[in-house]
Amino acid sequence: MSASAPAAEILGDRSVGAQLRFRGLGRTFGTRIVLRDIDLDVEPGELVAILGASGSGKSTLLRIAGGLDAASAGTVTLDGEPVTGIDPRIAIGFQEPRLLPWRSVADNIALGVPAGLPRAERTARISELLHLIGLTDFASHRPREISGGMAQRTSLARALARRPEVLLLDEPFGALDALTRLRMQDLLLSVLAEAPTTTLLVTHDVDEALQLADRIIVLGADAGATGARIQQLVIVPGERPRDRGSAELAELRAGLLGALGIDRHAH
Numbered sequence: 404m405s406a407s408a409p410a411a412e413i414l415g416d417r418s419v420g421a422q423l424r425f426r427g428l429g430r431t432f433g434t435r436i437v438l439r440d441i442d443l444d445v446e447p448g449e450l451v452a453i454l455g456a457s458g459s460g461k462s463t464l465l466r467i468a469g470g471l472d473a474a475s476a477g478t479v480t481l482d483g484e485p486v487t488g489i490d491p492r493i494a495i496g497f498q499e500p501r502l503l504p505w506r507s508v509a510d511n512i513a514l515g516v517p518a519g520l521p522r523a524e525r526t527a528r529i530s531e532l533l534h535l536i537g538l539t540d541f542a543s544h545r546p547r548e549i550s551g552g553m554a555q556r557t558s559l560a561r562a563l564a565r566r567p568e569v570l571l572l573d574e575p576f577g578a579l580d581a582l583t584r585l586r587m588q589d590l591l592l593s594v595l596a597e598a599p600t601t602t603l604l605v606t607h608d609v610d611e612a613l614q615l616a617d618r619i620i621v622l623g624a625d626a627g628a629t630g631a632r633i634q635q636l637v638i639v640p641g642e643r644p645r646d647r648g649s650a651e652l653a654e655l656r657a658g659l660l661g662a663l664g665i666d667r668h669a670h
């Protein structure tokens with residue numbers, strides 16, 4: 404990280420974000436039960452990773468948290484207030500950076516800055532975010548002129564530009580090559596270390612979850628049942644960045660792969 408100013412200063416002086424609480428959450432599409440009985444508290448400043456097989460409802464859960472979809476049962480609250488639709492306190496990032504191709508990197512980040520901010524503050528915030536993600540020299544480039552990792556960094560900066568209380572990320576690094584993904588994980592860790600934000604991260608990568616999360620939940624259906632619930636909730640020990648090769652993490656990894664139905668001894 405090459406930021407000269409602390410990110411906490413750049414990203415606002417709010418404490419550590421809001422508490423995101425799910426209670427008895429369910430989602431049904433027609434007759435199909437996708438999620439049921441989800442109870443979860445994501446504490447202020449905490450990062451919870453969501454693992455689960457494809458189709459287990461991870462994105463649905465995130466979309467409901469972000470007000471992009473409505474629950475069929477139960478509630479989602481932010482510091483006790485129901486989330487009923489798009490909420491300015493919540494920012495969402497997706498696997499695809501979803502940048503506007505005709506706009507520069509700086510102008511794409513600008514899209515995340517709340518309207519009504521005085522011009523000088525707006526400009527300052529954008530240049531600070533560019534610095535934070537290491538793209539100052541690429542500010543005027545168009546999305547097609549930068550790499551996938553840079554585009555995803557731009558997308559993250561756009562999400563942070565409004566100084567969200569909650570950051571929802573749906574497989575944000577899933578489309579990146581392995582090395583870029585590791586770099587992005589480090590970048591996310593340093594951004595969150597300096598500007599703690601309550602974060603819910605959907606990933607299909609067990610190691611990514613183990614590297615980034617305070618806690619990990621595994622979504623899945625009970626045998627013979629429909630509708631995914633929280634099958635496992637794992638507290639990940641150790642300060643970050645964590646030693647990827649530690650025996651403790653290896654044991655957790657084996658347990659999580661097992662919960663996902665992957666037998667690591669099978670060939």
Ligand SMILES: Nc1ncnc2c1ncn2[C@@H]1O[C@H](COP(=O)(O)OP(=O)(O)O)[C@@H](O)[C@H]1O
Pocket residue numbers: 432437455456457458459460461462463464
């Ligand atoms: N708008 C929708 N209408 C009908 N079914 C949906 C809709 N959104 C998601 N689903 C279904 O819900 C299930 C879970 O989807 P999703 O949350 O995207 O899973 P994941 O992100 O874990 O792969 C899938 O079977 C999907 O087809």
Ligand SMILES: [Mg+2]
Pocket residue numbers: 461462463
């Ligand atoms: Mg998904």
